[in-house]
Every structure is written in C-alpha cells, then in structure tokens.
Amino acid sequence: MNTQTAKRPMSDNKKNYSEREKVSIFENEFMPHIDSMYNFAYKLTFDEEEAKDLVQDTYLKAFRFITSFEKGTNAKAWLFRILKNSFINDYRKKSKQPAKVDYQEVETYYNSENTDSNLTIDLRSETMQNRIGDEVTNALNSLGVDFRIVIILCDLEGFTYEEMAKILDIPIGTVRSRLHRARNLLKDKLRKYAQSMGYK
Amino acid sequence: MGNNNSTKNDTATKSRFCEEFVEIVQLILDGEATEDHKNRFHNYYMQCGRCISYYNLEASTIEFLKKKIVKERTPVPEDLGKQILSKIQYLA
Numbered sequence: 001m002n003t004q005t006a007k008r009p010m011s012d013n014k015k016n017y018s019e020r021e022k023v024s025i026f027e028n029e030f031m032p033h034i035d036s037m038y039n040f041a042y043k044l045t046f047d048e049e050e051a052k053d054l055v056q057d058t059y060l061k062a063f064r065f066i067t068s069f070e071k072g073t074n075a076k077a078w079l080f081r082i083l084k085n086s087f088i089n090d091y092r093k094k095s096k097q098p099a100k101v102d103y104q105e106v107e108t109y110y111n112s113e114n115t116d117s118n119l120t121i122d123l124r125s126e127t128m129q130n131r132i133g134d135e136v137t138n139a140l141n142s143l144g145v146d147f148r149i150v151i152i153l154c155d156l157e158g159f160t161y162e163e164m165a166k167i168l169d170i171p172i173g174t175v176r177s178r179l180h181r182a183r184n185l186l187k188d189k190l191r192k193y194a195q196s197m198g199y200k
Numbered sequence: 201m202g203n204n205n206s207t208k209n210d211t212a213t214k215s216r217f218c219e220e221f222v223e224i225v226q227l228i229l230d231g232e233a234t235e236d237h238k239n240r241f242h243n244y245y246m247q248c249g250r251c252i253s254y255y256n257l258e259a260s261t262i263e264f265l266k267k268k269i270v271k272e273r274t275p276v277p278e279d280l281g282k283q284i285l286s287k288i289q290y291l292a
Contacts, residue, residue, distance in 0.1 A: 023288070026288060027285070031281060031284075031285070034276055034280065034281050034284075035273075035276050038274065038276040038277075038280065039273055039274055039276075042274045043274075048277070052277060052280055055280065055284075056280070056283065056284055056287070059284045059288075060284075060287060060288075060291070063288050063291055064291070122257060122261075123260060123261050123264045124257070124260045129264060133268055136265060136268040136269065136272075137268075137269075137272050140269065151269065152269075154230065155262075155265060155266045155269045155270070156269050156270060156272075156273075160231075160232065161230070161232050176223070176226065176227070176232075179226070179230075180222070180223075180226055183262065183265070186265065187261060
C-alpha cells in the first residue's frame with residue numbers, strides 16, 4: 001500500500017475555484033475550442049443534431065467537473081477526453097447505426113502480404129490529387145471508429161502523441177501503431193479507388 | 201539498407217522496409233522524432249536510394265492527406281455557443 005497516497009485526502013486534486021473563476025475558466029479556456037469540439041463530434045456521429053448534443057453534454061460535464069481541471073493547463077485535450085468518453089459510453093450505444101468493428105480491418109491488414117509495399121499510393125501528381133481528393137473524406141469516414149479518431153486527433157487537430165495517449169487512455173506506443181495502421185488502411189482504400197478509376 | 205533487420209520471420213522478409221525505418225519515417229513526419237531518431241535517419245537510412253524514395257512518397261502522401269482532412273472542417277452551428285453558455289448560467 002502506498003502510504004503517501006493513502007494519507008492524501010481526495011480533495012487534494014480538486015481546485016477551490018469561486019463561482020466567478022469557474023465561469024471565467026469556462027468562457028476563456030473551454031469555449032474557444034468549440035469549433036474543434038464540434039468537428040470532432042461531427043466526425044464521430046456523422047449527424048449534426050447528435051454532434052450538437054454531444055458537444056453540449058461534454059461542455060456541461062466539463063463545467064460540473066471543473067474543479068478537476070487545473071487552470072492554465074491543456075484545456076483542449078481535457079475536453080476532447082471527456083467528449084471521446086461520452087461518445088463511447090453514451091452515443092455509440094444509442095446510435096442507430098452500430099459502430100464498425102475494427103477487428104476485421106486489423107485482421108485484413110495483418111493478413112495482407114508485403115505489408116508496406118501494398119500500401120503505397122503515389123499522390124504526387126496534381127491530376128491524381130484532384131481525382132482522388134473527394135474520396136479522402138469517404139475513405140476516412142469508412143474507417144472503424146478507433147482508427148478514425150487517431151487520424152482526426154493527429155491530422156486534423158494536431159495533437160501530439162503524448163496528448164493523444166492521455167485523451168485515449170492508451171500507451172504512446174499504441175497511439176503510434178494505431179496511427180500507422182489507420183493511415184495504411186486509408187491509403188489502401190485510396191489506392192483501390194485510384195485503381196478502379198484506371199490509375200495504377 | 202532499409203530491410204537489413206527484416207529477418208525475423210517470413211512476413212518481415214517480405215516487407216520492403218524494416219520496422220525501425222518505417223517507424224522513424226512516421227515519427228519524423230509527425231514531428232515526434234528525437235535527436236537520436238533524426239541522426240539515425242540522416243546518417244544511415246538517407247544513404248539508401250530506395251529509403252529516400254519511400255520517405256519522399258510517404259511525406260507527400262501524409263502531407264496531402266493532412267491538407268485534405270483539414271479542409272473538411274464543418275462550420276459550427278451559430279447558436280451552439282450561446283445555448284451552452286445559457287445552460288451554464290443555471291448551473292453557476
């Protein structure tokens with residue numbers, strides 16, 4: 001038993017903010033991230049109303065638990081973590097469309113031979129970029145939710161691996177490998193699309 | 201050069217590039233590489249033509265995907281911020 005932990009009262013980690021401070025933190029540190037929060041929610045739910053509800057619920061939870069947040073620290077990562085947990089625990093369960101199972105994609109990825117050589121697509125030509133551009137969103141949206149989340153966090157929101165690890169509650173090594181797999185799946189979908197359009 | 205370490209099993213030998221190289225490329229492109237990674241990358245892997253080609257291809261692909269994904273931002277509904285702030289007034 002860790003005596004230090006045992007002796008430490010629970011309230012040690014809670015901040016004693018006045019009501020005025022709470023509102024100030026909320027308005028100045030939380031609200032500026034509403035654009036990113038909504039985009040994250042929309043890319044998880046694919047539905048404007050559900051995304052709005054998810055963002056509202058997240059902000060209300062954030063206010064309720066504001067004493068767990070240390071003023072001036074990484075509010076965006078803290079909010080994203082709440083939103084991700086709300087989505088996994090509440091929204092995904094009641095969603096009309098069940099979330100895609102990732103295992104199948106993982107299996108396909110591991111069973112493919114020439115792991116890296118298969119997953120290369122040359123997007124350097126402008127023609128190819130223009131042709132394939134519109135398909136990127138479809139390809140991203142068709143990924144399993146765990147893979148979609150890492151791409152959104154890294155490529156859309158620019159979170160570091162360390163921040164992503166905290167948001168997702170997974171080790172940094174898992175963030176790195178999941179991101180690698182997600183991008184390979186994305187490239188594979190785009191490569192197949194390019195082939196169907198007559199490109200090699 | 202890039203496949204020197206790929207001798208562990210059949211899958212690894214079939215792979216064009218070793219795991220370390222592919223990992224370092226990803227870390228560099230995501231801005232997560234340490235000085236050790238960067239030194240290894242420049243002093244070892246960038247002496248190999250095939251590794252350079254792979255890196256260039258991967259860099260342009262990731263850059264393209266990032267640009268496309270960033271462009272797909274959805275505008276926030278105008279009233280959402282106001283709705284949230286009004287609900288907070290009741291809780292505060």
